[in-house]
Amino acid sequence: MPLTNAVHRTQDWYRRLTVPQFTVVTGLLVITAGTLVLVTPLCSSNNVGLWEALFTATSAVTVTGLSIIDINQDLTMVGQGVLAAMIMAGGLGLMAITTFLQGFVVRGTELRCRLDRGKTLDEFGVGGVGKTFRGIAITAVVMILIGATTLYTFGFNDISNRGERLWASLFHSISAYNNAGFGLWSDSLEHYRMNGVVNITIIMLIVLGGLGWRVTNDLWSNRHRLQRRHLSLHTRLVLRTSLILTLVGTIGLMITESLSHGNIFTSMGWPERLISALFESVSARTAGFTNVQLSLESMSDSGLLLLMTLMFIGASPGGTGGGIKTTTLAALMAATRSTLRGQNDVVISHRQISDKVVLKAVGITVASLLFVLMMALLLGMTSNLKGEDPFTFLEMLFTCISAFATVGFDVGVTRNLGHFGQLVLIVGMFVGRLGILLLLSAIWEAVNRERMHRQNRISYPREDLYV
Numbered sequence: 001m002p003l004t005n006a007v008h009r010t011q012d013w014y015r016r017l018t019v020p021q022f023t024v025v026t027g028l029l030v031i032t033a034g035t036l037v038l039v040t041p042l043c044s045s046n047n048v049g050l051w052e053a054l055f056t057a058t059s060a061v062t063v064t065g066l067s068i069i070d071i072n073q074d075l076t077m078v079g080q081g082v083l084a085a086m087i088m089a090g091g092l093g094l095m096a097i098t099t100f101l102q103g104f105v106v107r108g109t110e111l112r113c114r115l116d117r118g119k120t121l122d123e124f125g126v127g128g129v130g131k132t133f134r135g136i137a138i139t140a141v142v143m144i145l146i147g148a149t150t151l152y153t154f155g156f157n158d159i160s161n162r163g164e165r166l167w168a169s170l171f172h173s174i175s176a177y178n179n180a181g182f183g184l185w186s187d188s189l190e191h192y193r194m195n196g197v198v199n200i201t202i203i204m205l206i207v208l209g210g211l212g213w214r215v216t217n218d219l220w221s222n223r224h225r226l227q228r229r230h231l232s233l234h235t236r237l238v239l240r241t242s243l244i245l246t247l248v249g250t251i252g253l254m255i256t257e258s259l260s261h262g263n264i265f266t267s268m269g270w271p272e273r274l275i276s277a278l279f280e281s282v283s284a285r286t287a288g289f290t291n292v293q294l295s296l297e298s299m300s301d302s303g304l305l306l307l308m309t310l311m312f313i314g315a316s317p318g319g320t321g322g323g324i325k326t327t328t329l330a331a332l333m334a335a336t337r338s339t340l341r342g343q344n345d346v347v348i349s350h351r352q353i354s355d356k357v358v359l360k361a362v363g364i365t366v367a368s369l370l371f372v373l374m375m376a377l378l379l380g381m382t383s384n385l386k387g388e389d390p391f392t393f394l395e396m397l398f399t400c401i402s403a404f405a406t407v408g409f410d411v412g413v414t415r416n417l418g419h420f421g422q423l424v425l426i427v428g429m430f431v432g433r434l435g436i437l438l439l440l441s442a443i444w445e446a447v448n449r450e451r452m453h454r455q456n457r458i459s460y461p462r463e464d465l466y467v
Contacts, residue, residue: 023434023438024434024438024439027061027430027433027434028430030061030086030089030090031054031057031058031061031430034053034057034060034061034082034086035050035053035054035057036053037082038053038056038057038075038079038082038083039053042076042078042079043075043076043078043079043082044069044074044075044076044079045073045074045075045076047069047073047074048069048074048075051419051422052068052069052074054426055067055068055422055425055426056068056069056083057086058426058429058430059182059408059429060083060086060087060090060180060182061086061087061089061090061433062090062322062406062429062430062432062433063087063090063091063178063179063180063181063320063321063322063406063433064180064181064288064322064402064403064406064407064408064429064432064433065175065180065181065182065287065288065289065406065407065408066288066402066403066408066410066414066425066429067182067414068414068415068422070186071083071182071183071184072184072185072186077167080167080171080184083182084170084171084174084175087174087175087178087180087182088140088174088178090178090180090433091140091174091177091178091179091180091209091320092136092137092140092178092320132213135213135217136213139213139216139217140177140178140209143177143205143208143209144170144173144174144177144205145173147169147173147176147177147201147202147204147205148166148169148170148173148174149169150197150201151168151169151172151173151197151198151201152165152166152169154197155169155192155195155197155198155201156168156169156198168184171184172184172189172202173201173205175289176201176202176205176206176209176287176289177205177206177208177209177320178209178320179206179209179210179286179287179288179315179319179320179321179322179406180287180288180320180408181283181287181288181289181407181408181409182288182408183289187293188289188290188291189202189289189290189291190290190291190292190293192291193272193275193276193291193292194272196275199275199279199291202279202283202287202289203278203279203282203283206282206283206287206289207242207282209315209319209320209321210242210285210286210287210314210315210316210319210320210321211238211239211242211315211316211319212238212315212316212317212318212319213318213319214232214234214235214317214318215234215235215238215239215316215318215319218231218232218234218235219231219235233348233349233351234317234327236349237326237327237330237348237349238316238317238326238327241316241326241327241329241330242285242316242326245281245285245310245313245326246278246281246282246285248281249277249280249281249282249284249285249306249307249310250274250277250278250281251277252281252303252306253277253280253281253303253306253307254273254274254277256300256302256303256306257273257277257299257300257303258273260300260302260303264276264292264293264298264299275291276291276292279291280292280307281310283409284307284310284311284407284409285310285311285313285314285315285321285323285407286311286314286315286321286322286323286405286406286407286408287321287407287408288402288407288408288409290409294307294409294410294411295411295412296392296394296395296411301394304394304398304411307398307409308397308398308401311323311401311402311405311407311409312324312368312372312401312405313325313326313328313329314326314405314406314407321406322404322405322406322407322432322433323405323406323407323432324364324365324368325364327361328361328364328365330348331346331348331353331357331358331361332358332361332362332365334346334347334348334353335358335361335362346358360437363437364435364436364437367436367437367440368404368432368436371404371428371431371436372397372400372401372404372428375400375403375404375424375425375427375428376393376396376397376400378420378421378424379391379396379399379400379417379421379424380393380396382418382420382421391413395411395412395413396413398411398413399411399413399414399425400424400425400428403425403428403429403432404428404429404431404432405432406429406432406433
């Protein structure tokens with residue numbers, strides 16, 4: 001009876017949670033479960049304590065890729081399998097999974113609540129949560145298997161043991177499609193820099209995962225009549241913005257590192273420079289794989305600044321990446337263009353964008369920027385190389401953006417931080433993956449539930465503000 005009463009109380013508590021609150025709670029539970037599993041002797045060596053397991057589980061569920069352990073040396077095959085499972089869970093969309101699970105927890109909900117849950121899954125509509133989740137899962141499995149097969153057959157041919165080659169192919173395919181950046185080797189993919197198959201396969205998996213299910217589904221649905229007018233505005237905007245960012249990142253890295261004579265391009269020919277710049281440009285949004293060494297000594301400040309910009313923008317809505325998203329950038333740029341032209345409406349491709357979307361884009365960008373600056377401020381007050389020289393501001397800001405945008409790029413900071421500094425990164429990864437507005441919404445709804453209901457019925461007089 002006491003156990004039954006506890007179960008009923010837990011169910012009642014879950015029923016009272018809003019979708020943002022449910023998502024936050026479920027994310028914390030998944031990370032907790034992953035931590036407890038990873039710390040067991042079956043999954044890890046003695047080098048992995050509770051703290052290391054917590055950091056790794058958070059990084060996996062948030063598909064970041066930052067690590068304070070050696071994945072190949074410190075985790076057993078079982079542990080690596082658990083890590084891959086957590087990457088899949090986080091990459092397929094923590095919001096999608098929790099929305100799917102909420103259908104079983106909250107029964108007998110009204111139409112309004114069902115619509116609210118549908119919006120959490122990129123607004124796919126009433127009754128579409130299960131169908132959408134199946135579509136996301138099937139698409140992910142197909143892409144991952146194609147990538148793993150390509151890597152096994154043509155990519156990782158230097159691995160003689162077939163079992164090890166199969167696992168390396170599958171693990172890196174899972175990590176790349178989910179934009180996680182976890183690798184089985186400490187140098188990521190540096191020793192495959194000249195392997196075109198590995199580089200192109202990883203790039204394609206990163207791009208396909210970062211585009212989002214809505215875009216891939218739209219492309220697949222219109223595959224027989226793939227013309228511009230048949231694709232949705234969202235798909236066209238995502239493809240165009242992603243292409244522009246990739247080109248700007250690739251060309252920009254080649255220019256900055258060539259002009260500054262950066263160490264990463266010193267010994268490379270132009271074909272190798274091109275593939276390395278393309279790989280890093282794509283990986284910065286927001287995969288975290290590297291085929292060159294990233295550090296203040298190997299890259300110029302302008303190159304690191306370019307990578308930070310790409311990281312902060314990130315992937316696209318509904319994808320496996322983080323950042324403020326490509327459509328957010330597109331909405332802000334369109335709003336800026338309309339302001340300069342003196343227009344009252346924001347227009348993209350002859351379509352008027354609602355004020356609500358523009359306000360959301362502004363809110364996401366401002367809140368994300370303030371949160372990253374707060375992370376850098378905290379690291380600046382506490383970080384040091386275990387009693388040695390402190391980190392530079394560029395190193396701290398780069399690491400904070402990498403954690404918040406769930407990228408996983410590291411310039412040698414993460415492992416040398418103390419527990420408090422690593423805790424800042426843990427919180428940053430969690431907030432960045434969930435979305436800053438969703439987290440703030442969950443907190444606001446918990447604190448001001450009654451006040452929100454009253455404010456929804458209040459209308460205020462208008463007055464101009466000079467800016």
